[in-house]
Amino acid sequence: MKSFDFFEAPSVEIALDSLDVDDLQIRPQGGGTALMLMMKSGVYQPSKLVSLRGIKELRDIRLSQTGELIIGSMTSLSEIEHSELVRSHAPVISDTMKRLANVRVRNIARLGGALAHGDPHMDLPPLLSALGATVITISKNGRRSIEVIDLYKGYYETALKADELIESVCIPNLNNSRCVYLKCTTRSAEDWPALGVALKLKIINNHFIDVHIVFGSIGEVPLEMKQVQDLLEGKHASNDTLDAACELAYSLVEPSGDALGSAEYKKELVKVYLKRALVQAINHEGAVK
Amino acid sequence: MNARIQSQFGEIGRKISRLEAKSKVTGKAKYTHHLKLPGMLYAKVFRSTVAHGRIIKVDVTEAKKVEGVYDVLISVDIMKFIPEPYYGPAFLDQPILAIDKVRYVGEPVAVVLSTDPHIAEYATQFIEAEYEELPAVYDELEAMTSKAIVHDELRPSGTFPDLKHLMGKKNTNIALDYHLKRGDVEQSFKDADFVFEHTFKTQQVMHTPLEPMVSLADVNLNEQHVTIYSATQSPSFVRLEIARLLGWSENQVRVIVPHLGGGFGAKLYIKLEALVTALSMIAGKPVKLSQTMEEQFYTITKHPTTFKIKSAVNKSGKIIGRRCDVWWNGGAYADIGPRVTQKSGFTAAGPYDIENVEIESYALYTNRPPSGALRGFGIPQLVWAYERQIDIIAHELSIDPLEIRRINLLKNGRPQATGTIMKDAALDLVLERLATRMNWSSTHPKRNGSIKSGRGIAIGFKASVAPTTSTALVTINADGSCILSMSSVDMGQGSDTAMAQIVAEVLHLKSENIRVVNPDTDSTPYDMATLGSRSVFHMGNAVKLAAEDAKNKLKLLAKDAGLGEDYAGPFSDIFTKKYGMQAGTLVGFGAYIPSYTPPDKKDGSTTNATPFWMVGATGVELEVDSETGHINILKMINIVDCGNPLNPAIVETQLSGAAIMQVGFSLTEIMKLDNGQVTNASFSDYKIPGFNDIPIAFENEMIDSYQSNGPFGAKGVGESATFGVSPAIANAIQDAVGVSLSELPMTPESIFKAIKNQHNKRAGA
Secondary structure (H helix, E strand, O other): OOOOOEEOOOHHHHHHOOOOOOOOEEEEEEOOHHHHHHHHHHOOOOOEEEEEEOHHOOOHHHEEEOOOOOOOOEEEHHHHHHOHHHHOOOHHHHHHHOOOOOHHHHHEEEHHHHOOOOOOOHHHHHHHHOOOOEEEEOOOOEEEEHHHOHHHHHHEOOOOOOOOEEEEEEEEEOOEEEEEEEEEOOOOOOOOEEEEEEEEEEOOOOOEEEEEEEEEOOOOOOEHHHHHHHHHHOOOOHHHHHHHHHHHHHHHOOOOEEEEEEEHHHHHHHHHHHHHHHHHHHHOOOOOO | OOOOOOOOOOOOOOOOOOOOEEEHOOOOOHHHHHOOOOOEEEEEEEEOOOOOOOEEEHHHHHHHHHEEEEEEEEHHHOOOOOOOOOOEEOEEOOOOOOOOOOOOOOOEEEEEEOOOOOHHHHHHOOEEEEEOOOOOOHHHHHHHHHOOOOOOOOOOOOOHHHHHHHHHEEHHHHHHEEEEOOOOHHHHHHOOOEEEEEEEEOEEOOOOOOOOOOEEEEEEEOOOOEEEEEEOOOOHHHHHHHHHHOOOOOHHHHEOOOOOOOOOOOOOOOOOOHHHHHHHHHHHEEEEEEEEHHHHHHOEOOOOEEEEEEEEOOOOOOOOEEEEEEEEEOOOOOOOOHHHHHHHHHHOOOOEEOOOOEEEEEOOOOOOOOEOOOOOHHHHHHHHHHHHHHHEEEEEEEEHHHHHHHEEOOOOOEOOOOOOEEEOOHHHHHHHHHHOEEEEOOOOOOOOEEEEEEEEEEEEEEHHHHOOOOOEEEEOOOOOOOEEEOOOOOOOOHHHHHHHHHHHHHHHOOOOHHHEEOOOOOOOOOEEEOOOHHHHHHHHHHHHHHHHHHHHHHHHHHHHHOOOOOOOOHHHHHHHHHHHHOOOEEEEEEEEEEOOOOOOOOOOOOOOOOOOEEEEEEEEEEEEOOOOEEEEEEEEEEEOOOOOOHHHHHHHHHHHHHHHHHHHHHHHOOOOEEEEEEEOOOOOOOOOOHHOOOOOEEEEEEEOOOOOOOHHHEEEOOEEEOHHHHHHHHHHHHHHOOOOEEOOOOHHHHHHHHHHHHHHHHHHH
């Protein structure tokens, strides 16, 4: 590893000043847990890293006046894990944290980094996509709002511009939706997911309403299962409906095989885990909200 | 029966903490990685990118031009100082840097030296190597007949007489063939009611010590002397081998070993020491080489194996004959592989009383990273096969898995496959204790739905590697305080503490007050190496002898000083009386080598295969998610015979550590290769178990036992809890879902596929 400059930006303004649209060797850094792996393996050699960690205004968790949960991008994953506000607003996020990497990583890794990294094998992108979350970005041209699902453009590719930072993540009021995230690992327990199944839905009079299903780790980007959502929408929450939805998901997904599982195995997992997620939502074991 | 010896002074069997525990957890302990010497250079290795090839050219011109680079060196530079730069414990086959040929991806080809380790690493990018690629062989079975020959000519070292016949052999990849023949196996296959034949495979894995390998050499050519600081498990061997390479005597080579952050067999024999010595010699400066975790995958690994096992069995479940063919994938350099092949070959037929046995065991060269010793020295690979097969046989014959083991188990007083009579091997006690702890006689509840539950057991044993020597010094100072000097390496297993307990027991001192000197070959005497669970037995005996020698000399000194040889006052009185003040030193010495009879060249038999047997058994209760192939280990119980545990608290951690390590080798760990290139050489993609992977209920126990020739009845224990883990898990999976697994690791996907295949077969039938 060649030596490089490490700059700890004291404010967003100075951080933006330190970035250079034309120089990809200069990158912003959150906790750095993912970046360090890329640097150690020689995939990325920076000339300068702009650390955002010390920027206090990016590190808070609050409710907006309209009842949305706003999490600053430099909030650590363990702060999110242990936040009472997060637990009361979106317990599915708190529960997901328990199995996201390990305590050492969660203490260092930041929400903004976890979203901007763009590795398809992550837990938060599919989960926050299903919850309908948006990221608020900031650059010298001002702020913009991007839905998390639209943040991902390809393998390690995001909609973020080189001079743009994630300021915060906004999670809408979940209004008694039932939210589930199931993580399937195939190596050690704290591994990246071989498959992540995120869903948000409501059950009214035993019928599925407002269904959102997003899969992680089966393609280059989080995959929203629109046809499966349509199939479930308004349907009676019966076993037959579930089986039909799972069969449809099975027939639709074309996972890419990777070190975590072959394509055909992941296809099977999709069927099993979608069913389990739906059953969990119906039984709402901690799934309300 | 309580065979456990009562400790006279209470030091044996005391559960004291490791002597160095406090300095380790407070970060005060010094490791080789901390060490810096004035003027020191850092080395970074440039490695081969092809698995097998002739070196056409290595161009270092551009790398030398990088600012801050001190020098860039290749094998010809080394040969100016060391004309025959080959090393290895069994074969002198490994060059310090590749000469003429490369034999695996990752083999060291060139080295950059710089005062800045980052510059050294950066500059390796500018080295250009050109190879004429040769056909490569990766599989151990293919290596038997492959046209790709890894070594043009075999170069056995003089160390092992049983390798001499291989000297100069060409056109072969076989680095050792061990044969054992007892009775008439072919006849037993004809006589038996049933004959079972299965093939089992294990994968390539790595030791992953959290402290990667590191060595620092400081050569002084004026004085013709080198000091090597190294994270090694075998300082005495390093001294011997470096002295041989340089043509120096042993007192011109000093090897110092600071604390080690794990070894597990990886840091044995020569690893980086020859390279840093050569580099320091050339540069005239101290040179340090610190590996990354990734580089360890290119340095030493565990043998992948193929084991074909054929058993002749009677209706009663009695095994009357067994043929074992084992192929050990040794990778590009033999390291200690031939020893693994032979020593584990002794017990390939399992801990069973079998009249007719034939064993063929082959060590093979391939174009993979080299394989060596890893916690168990080949035994876990063997137990995997014989304990899987016995469950399959039990299943086929509708005999309970515990019962079939009872029927066949070796008893003390009976000859083992080599002909050696079993002694002090509590196979039966271990098995019965496991059955009790598992509550085996009760029926096991089977769960309905997609989650299926099952249970399994497995038992294995190991012959301690013999014959090897340990020596120790016990020094008594004038104030009566005591220093123990030995070259056993405490790499985390707690040997310093256990040895201090032996000294304290003999001399009636407190273990915590014994000063244990870290290995330094200028002051700590010879020890073969810290490997194969040998230290407590071999070094323990040497330390006990040294302490007893000191005790006798104290008596003589007391007598000489006019206090009478039965003087029972403080040791300091004796010195003060003798020398008139607080002065003087007394040294006790102990040396130990057990007796051993090498195996007969023709039939592989020996009446004395080993000084002691290690026994380990594992029981598992688990659930299988039949829809995904995931398993959840609800309970794991490991029971061992380690003789009389010197420190039960440390033994307990040895057992849990060994079992957890083997859980990783059973379920998640595998080095993935693509054209010889390891594609997952980091903890990101090579997954060792974390806290959440440890069985929910995890219990370890030492049975009540006594090793008659061990120090205070003790024997080795570092590996015993690895033996049964993999087959016990697989046997439990078979019990739960009926699938018979034959390859490691047992990943959820492999289990899922096996379940699906079985389902399809049933549907087809």
